[in-house]
Amino acid sequence: STYTFCYLGYFIAGYLIHSGYFSKKQEDLLIVIGFVMFFIQVLLISCGKGLNLDMNSSTGPIVFFYSVGLFTLVKRIMGKINLSSKFSVIFKTMASTSLGIYIIHPLFIRLFDKFFSVNEMSLLHIYIFPFMVYIVCMMLVLLIKRIPGGKYIFP
Template sequence: MNTGVLRKRYSYIDVLNILAIFLVLMLHTSQAIFTAKVGTSLFLQVRMFQGIAIPAVFLFFMISGAMLIDYRQRMSTTDFFKHRIKRVLIPFLLWSILWYFYDIKWSAYPGPISHPHPSVSDFLISFASTNINTIFWFFYVILVLYLVTPMLSALVKLKEKDYLFLLVSIYVIINCFILYPLEVFKIQITNNMINFPLITFCYLGYFIVGYLIHSGFFSKKQEDLLIIVGFIMFFIQVFFISLGKGLNLDMNNSTGPIVFFYSVGLFTLVKRIMEKINLNSRFSVLFKTMASASLGIYIIHPFFIGLFDKIFSVNEMSRLHIYIFPLMVYIVCLLFVLVIKKIPGGKYIFP
C-alpha cells in the first residue's frame, strides 16, 4: 500500500496500487477454489482467477521497496520509523483489536477468525500467531521489511546498488532455484540453515527489486527482458498450471520463479506503459485519490464481502460472488474509506 511521505508522485505507482488491491479482491472472492469440486468448471474458473491475481500482495511489497528504500534522501531514520509507526503499526494494532471484537460475535470471510472465548491472553496469543485476521499477514511481513530498510537505504546512500542486486540474485537462486524445486519434487532435506538467513527471507527479493526497477537500475533492454519473462511466466501460470492437468506445481508459491518473475514483469510493464502516457492533472488526482484508499480497502473488505453475501443470499460458490463482487466491493470500500478519511481523526483509522 502507498505509505510514503514527502516524495515525488509517480502515476505508475498509483496505478499499481489500484491494480494490486483489485487483484487482492479477485483472490478473496474466488475462495471457491477451496470448496468447489476439483476438475469442475467452477473449480477451473476460480483457479484461473487465483492464477491471474496472485501478484497482488507482492506488488505491494515492490511498491513499498520502490518508495521507501531511498528514504534517506527525504528524511532521517528516526523520522522514517516515526512515519512507519504512525501510518502502519498503529492502524495495524487498532484494526487487530477492532477485528478481534468483531470476531467474537460476527463473521466475515476470508480473513477474520472466530473467538468464542475472548480474553486478554487469547487476544495476545491470537495476535502473535496471526489468528485474528489471517489476511493481516501482510502487516507482519512489511513491518519486518521496515526493520531492514535502514541497512538497504545505507547502500543506496553509498551508491552501492550493485549490492542490492546481489541480494536479489541470492534471493532468486536460493528461493526460486533451490528451495522451490525441492518442494515441487517433494525432496525432504534439512534446509533450515539455507532459508533462515534474512537475505533469503521470501519477500525481501520483491521489496528490493521494486526499488531497483523504480530507480532505473536496469537498462531498457533488461527491462524488456523482465517483461518478456513475465509474460512467459503469466502464460505458464494461467494456462499450464491453473487450467492444466497433472501438473504438481504450487501456483501460489511466493518463492517460486513463476510467481516471482510474473510479478516483476507485471510491475515493469505497468511502469513502462504509464511512463509513455501523458496524464492530465485530472486523471493524476483521480489515481492519487484511489491509490490513497488501498490500505483501507485491504483492511475492511472482508466485512463488505460478507455483507454482500447476506444481502444477495449467495456464498463463495456463486458466480455473482466470483465475477461481480470484486468491482462492487472495490467501489463501495473506496467510497467508504474516502468518506472516513475526511472526518476528524479519520486519517488515523484509514491512513
C-alpha cells in the same frame, strides 16, 4: 491474521517497485517473468489443472509473479503518459486509498465469498471479485477519510 500475512509479499514487492529499488534491467526481468507466469497460468487452466494447484492460488508463486510483472509494466507505462490534470487528480485520489484497501480487502473478500457462496477457486472469485473488492474498499476508505479523525485511521 494469517490471511493478511500471506499478502505481505505483494505489499513489499509493490513498495520496492514503486520506490525504484530495481534497475531497468531487473524490472525488464520481472515483466518477462510475469508474462511467462501468465502464460503458464492460462496453459494450466486450459488443461483443467490450473484451478486445483496450491501454487496457483492468489498467494501462490504463479499469481504473485504475474502480478508483480503486471504492476511493473503498468508503472513503466504510466511514467511515460502525460495525463491531464483532471485524470491526475482522480489517480492521485485512488492511489491515496491503497494502504486502506490493503488493510481491509481480506475482510471484503471473505464477505463476498460468503454472500455469493463461492470458494477461492471460483472463476467469479478470481476474475470479478478483485474489481468489486477494489471499488467497495476504495469507496469505504474515501468515506472514512471524510469523517473527523478518519484521516488518522487511513492516512
